[in-house]
Amino acid sequence: xxxxxxxxxFAVVAIAGGGFMVTARNPVYSAMGLLTAMFSIAVxxxxxxxxxxxAVQIIIYAGAVMTLFxxxxxxxxxDRVEDRTEEIPLQRPLTAIVSIxxxxxxxxxxxxxxxxxxxxLGDADLSGTIENVADELFGTWTLAFxxxxxxxxxxxxxxVALAQFGPAGLRSVASSAEDEPEEPA
Amino acid sequence: xxxxxxxxxxxxxxxxxxxxxxxxxxxxxxVMFMSIELMLNSVNLTFVAASKALGLxxxxxxxxxxxxxxxxxxxxxxxxxxxxxxxxxxxNVDDLSSLRG
Numbered sequence: 001x002x003x004x005x006x007x008x009x010f011a012v013v014a015i016a017g018g019g020f021m022v023t024a025r026n027p028v029y030s031a032m033g034l035l036t037a038m039f040s041i042a043v044x045x046x047x048x049x050x051x052x053x054x055a056v057q058i059i060i061y062a063g064a065v066m067t068l069f070x071x072x073x074x075x076x077x078x079d080r081v082e083d084r085t086e087e088i089p090l091q092r093p094l095t096a097i098v099s100i101x102x103x104x105x106x107x108x109x110x111x112x113x114x115x116x117x118x119x120x121l122g123d124a125d126l127s128g129t130i131e132n133v134a135d136e137l138f139g140t141w142t143l144a145f146x147x148x149x150x151x152x153x154x155x156x157x158x159x160v161a162l163a164q165f166g167p168a169g170l171r172s173v174a175s176s177a178e179d180e181p182e183e184p185a
Numbered sequence: 186x187x188x189x190x191x192x193x194x195x196x197x198x199x200x201x202x203x204x205x206x207x208x209x210x211x212x213x214x215x216v217m218f219m220s221i222e223l224m225l226n227s228v229n230l231t232f233v234a235a236s237k238a239l240g241l242x243x244x245x246x247x248x249x250x251x252x253x254x255x256x257x258x259x260x261x262x263x264x265x266x267x268x269x270x271x272x273x274x275x276x277n278v279d280d281l282s283s284l285r286g
Contacts, residue, residue: 007188011196018203018223027215034219037200041226044193048237053245057229060252065222065259072263073215076270095209099202106198114194115235126240128233136242137249148253155257162264 006047014040027073031066038062050128193234200227214266214276218259225255 017036024030038061045054126132137145200223207220229248236244270276 001186003188004186007192011192014196015199015203018200018207021216021219021223022203022207022210027213030216030219034223037223038226041200041230044196044230045233047188048193048233050233050236050245050248053229053233053248056249056252057226060256061222061226065256068259068263069215069219072267075267076215076276092210095206098209099206102205103198103202106201107195110191110194110198114191115238126237126242128236128242128245132242133245133249136246140243141246141250144250148250151257152253155260159260159264162261162268165268 003047007044010040010043013037014044028070031069031073034069035062035066038066048128049126052128052130052133190234190238194231197227197230197234200224200230212277212279214269214278214281217278218262218266222255222259225251 014037017033017038017040019033021030021033021037024033038057042054042057042062045051045057204220204222204224204227207223208217211217211220229251232244232248232251236242236248266276269281273281275281
């Protein structure tokens with residue numbers, strides 16, 4: 001019963017946050033809506049016994065990623081009014097048809113089966129503690145974990161390279177010392 | 186009335202559709218990017234729900250990898266948006282419809 005109440009409350013909050021993100025005119029309000037949705041999803045992770053994932057969600061998404069988003073919003077400027085006239089004819093009706101069709105297709109498919117497979121393989125009372133996740137991550141998926149290290153390094157290098165290519169082409173490192181590229185998340 | 190895994194999957198489907206609407210409807214590149222983040226988050230929710238339903242920890246490991254890739258994607262994507270803004274002084278994707286540099 002308690003799980004039902006928590007699920008309903010935070011599902012409504014997550015959907016409201018997502019809807020607010022899409023409809024808000026100011027990008028900062030959109031960021032706050034996304035933050036609300038991410039916090040609600042983190043609560044749902046706790047309900048699903050994925051405690052480590054919930055902590056990672058709050059630290060990385062709500063902490064690092066949203067800070068980076070807000071930083072870029074402030075850098076680009078928040079006082080610009082977005083032009084809301086559509087240049088492509090019928091864009092809004094087409095968007096409504098496509099998205100409602102997608103949602104209906106997923107929900108109808110889910111009436112057959114959300115998950116195929118059985119619990120034979122798994123542990124009935126699984127708990128996503130750091131210990132359990134780390135056993136799997138560093139036991140079975142070590143190579144994939146090491147690949148993410150390369151991925152993050154390459155992403156950081158790419159960010160620095162993008163910051164170096166300005167309108168005047170590749171600038172020297174000395175002349176660009178005053179405008180540092182932003183830090184990777 | 187107990188919460189089954191289907192409830193979480195349905196919630197994730199709704200959030201994914203909201204993110205899709207944001208990508209299709211908004212013209213601000215930053216808000217489009219945030220919508221993509223919401224879609225990634227909804228898929229993570231399905232992974233965790235399936236992990237709980239099947240009793241397998243692999244779903245949560247997959248979520249960790251998705252979060253890592255999403256963090257790298259945000260870094261590069263925002264750097265591209267800032268680079269475009271420095272060149273064109275706009276974040277509106279309608280103003281960026283030509284391929285000329």
